[in-house]
Amino acid sequence: MATCKQIESLLQARIDAELGPAEGVIVDQHLAECGACASKLRGEQRTSAMLFESFGPYRLQRDMRAGIMQHLPEMEPLRIDVEGVNWRPKAPHRAWWVAFVPAVAALILLCLAIPIYYAWPKAPESTGAIGVITHSAGTVKCAGTSVGNAEAGANLKSLIACGNSYETGPGSRLMLSLRGPTHLKLEENTRVRVFDDRVLSVDTGRVYLEVAKGERPFTVNTPLSTVTVLGTVFEVLVDSQKTTITLKSGKVRYENDVAQSELLPEEQVAVTSGNAHLTPHKVDAASVMQWADVIVPDQEAYNLFTKQVEPQSAAELPGEEVFAIITTRQNVARPISALFFAWQPDGFSSGHCGYEVRVCNETMVELFKTRVDASVFADKSRGMYRIDVPGEPIRNAGVLHVKLVPDFSSGDVTTSFTKVWALGI
Amino acid sequence: MQDDAQLVFRCLEGDTEAYGDLIRRYQGAVYATAFYYGGRYGAAEDIAQEAFMAAYRSLPWLKEAEKFGPWLKSITCRTAANWLRRHQRRAMVETPLPSRRPVSIEDAGEGPRGNLERNERFERVQTAIDTLPERYRLPVILRYLQELSYDEITAFTGESRDEIRGILQRAGRQLRDSLSDLDTSEEGETTWRPVSR
Numbered sequence: 001m002a003t004c005k006q007i008e009s010l011l012q013a014r015i016d017a018e019l020g021p022a023e024g025v026i027v028d029q030h031l032a033e034c035g036a037c038a039s040k041l042r043g044e045q046r047t048s049a050m051l052f053e054s055f056g057p058y059r060l061q062r063d064m065r066a067g068i069m070q071h072l073p074e075m076e077p078l079r080i081d082v083e084g085v086n087w088r089p090k091a092p093h094r095a096w097w098v099a100f101v102p103a104v105a106a107l108i109l110l111c112l113a114i115p116i117y118y119a120w121p122k123a124p125e126s127t128g129a130i131g132v133i134t135h136s137a138g139t140v141k142c143a144g145t146s147v148g149n150a151e152a153g154a155n156l157k158s159l160i161a162c163g164n165s166y167e168t169g170p171g172s173r174l175m176l177s178l179r180g181p182t183h184l185k186l187e188e189n190t191r192v193r194v195f196d197d198r199v200l201s202v203d204t205g206r207v208y209l210e211v212a213k214g215e216r217p218f219t220v221n222t223p224l225s226t227v228t229v230l231g232t233v234f235e236v237l238v239d240s241q242k243t244t245i246t247l248k249s250g251k252v253r254y255e256n257d258v259a260q261s262e263l264l265p266e267e268q269v270a271v272t273s274g275n276a277h278l279t280p281h282k283v284d285a286a287s288v289m290q291w292a293d294v295i296v297p298d299q300e301a302y303n304l305f306t307k308q309v310e311p312q313s314a315a316e317l318p319g320e321e322v323f324a325i326i327t328t329r330q331n332v333a334r335p336i337s338a339l340f341f342a343w344q345p346d347g348f349s350s351g352h353c354g355y356e357v358r359v360c361n362e363t364m365v366e367l368f369k370t371r372v373d374a375s376v377f378a379d380k381s382r383g384m385y386r387i388d389v390p391g392e393p394i395r396n397a398g399v400l401h402v403k404l405v406p407d408f409s410s411g412d413v414t415t416s417f418t419k420v421w422a423l424g425i
Numbered sequence: 426m427q428d429d430a431q432l433v434f435r436c437l438e439g440d441t442e443a444y445g446d447l448i449r450r451y452q453g454a455v456y457a458t459a460f461y462y463g464g465r466y467g468a469a470e471d472i473a474q475e476a477f478m479a480a481y482r483s484l485p486w487l488k489e490a491e492k493f494g495p496w497l498k499s500i501t502c503r504t505a506a507n508w509l510r511r512h513q514r515r516a517m518v519e520t521p522l523p524s525r526r527p528v529s530i531e532d533a534g535e536g537p538r539g540n541l542e543r544n545e546r547f548e549r550v551q552t553a554i555d556t557l558p559e560r561y562r563l564p565v566i567l568r569y570l571q572e573l574s575y576d577e578i579t580a581f582t583g584e585s586r587d588e589i590r591g592i593l594q595r596a597g598r599q600l601r602d603s604l605s606d607l608d609t610s611e612e613g614e615t616t617w618r619p620v621s622r
Contacts (some may be wrong), residue, residue: 054550072481
């Protein structure tokens with residue numbers, strides 16, 4: 001037997017006479033037996049009757065055909081061959097010019113693109129140089145491509161392009177500054193080839209390298225070994241039998257055809273072919289590399305390098321240095337008669353900046369000031385300078401603040417002071 | 426009797442009589458749809474006529490001839506929306522139905538009181554239908570305005586017969602609930618008229 005709920009869902013269809021014969025019999029039978037459902041049917045019948053009555057006056061009374069049919073001949077005749085259900089005319093009402101729309105659109109786009117192309121800002125033309133020759137002495141041969149307007153050559157200030165090779169003759173020296181900045185100093189009878197700013201090969205001779213830290217490792221290939229570094233100072237000596245590597249600071253990885261290992265500072269290793277046991281030994285790296293100290297960059301060539309190859313590093317703005325000297329020993333302030341400055345001599349022969357020295361006491365009251373001339377730093381024989389306190393010695397200062405303010409009027413090369421001390425009486 | 430697809434093909438071959446048969450078949454549904462949108466402004470017949478002419482012009486674009494009914498429904502809806510947009514100002518100013526209803530000879534005898542009651546009742550029915558879910562409204566109008574059978578509603582809306590049966594069942598129950606307070610037992614001359622087929 002059908003449930004009341006099932007019957008209820010069929011009541012509307014019963015009123016609308018839309019039940020199938022079987023459904024009709026089942027519903028009628030249920031209604032005869034169930035008073036509740038019969039009552040519901042009457043309720044729904046009343047609603048339906050009311051709806052029919054309400055809409056009655058608005059019902060369409062006349063046949064619309066005549067009114068529409070008389071307008072049809074005015075319209076375009078629909079004489080089209082019909083083949084199949086999904087047949088559809090391609091474009092029955094298309095105007096003749098529509099066919100040209102794609103071509104015209106393409107033409108307009110082209111007309112817009114041409115001025116944009118010519119107005120587009122050009123990227124600054126790169127010189128293609130990866131470095132500059134910053135020192136050149138004696139006969140140096142260069143083989144390679146020219147860069148920009150400069151001829152490929154081994155003269156001072158020549159630009160270095162990828163793939164160039166350089167060979168120093170007897171008694172000649174060369175210094176190459178590459179992007180990074182990485183500096184290479186070539187001893188006499190040396191041949192190197194610069195593949196790019198982080199890859200080079202040394203065929204023969206002796207090379208001193210100051211490698212800047214970079215994202216890519218720096219690789220030096222020699223006939224017998226490969227040296228890989230990230231940022232360090234080292235030397236490579238290549239002859240026909242072996243490659244000798246000396247490390248001053250940092251860390252390098254070296255390998256020959258059968259083994260690889262790492263070299264620590266102040267160590268030297270001779271790499272030979274086929275030797276799996278390469279044992280480094282301690283050396284005084286500074287004395288090994290003493291030959292390189294005489295190769296100092298030419299200031300103008302270095303300026304060219306910083307402007308054309310390393311523009312970013314030229315933006316460095318060094319500040320002043322301040323040293324504090326405690327003058328009190330066992331609660332007694334010692335009178336100060338002189339000040340001493342020590343620094344690490346650099347590789348530049350000229351172009352140093354001078355320094356203004358301001359001396360203040362513990363409450364930052366200036367006691368005196370003086371100047372250190374730029375020529376002091378260009379003299380490579382000295383690494384120290386003395387300033388005598390003018391007039392009477394300084395007494396009861398407690399702490400001396402010594403400020404070193406760079407004065408760039410004479411040059412851009414700053415000096416890194418390692419120590420400042422005072423002479424107490 | 427030819428089915429819709431056959432009539433459509435005959436139309437496309439230039440037989441306007443076939444289009445007459447399609448009009449006869451669908452005029453109730455198109456009129457009811459037009460009434461649903463523009464009936465308040467007495468525009469149902471205008472909209473229906475416009476819809477049939479628009480459909481005739483667009484017939485070459487009909488993709489599936491056997492789905493002529495749902496296609497005609499969408500054209501009717503679009504035509505009604507266009508009509509309302511075109512006549513928005515007029516529609517806002519003019520008094521909406523039921524007073525826009527065409528007055529016939531039979532109505533004249535009832536007097537103003539009968540008219541007023543009938544108008545109030547129709548307003549209530551319209552409001553009750555407006556509260557139904559949107560999907561229920563058109564089938565209800567098709568059923569109660571033009572007395573379309575479930576098959577005719579199915580052919581026009583494109584929904585299945587079972588869906589239409591369910592929609593009308595649920596809509597009927599909701600309408601009964603919202604119109605239960607209207608007294609329908611009162612005796613009087615009814616305004617119901619048979620549909621012309």
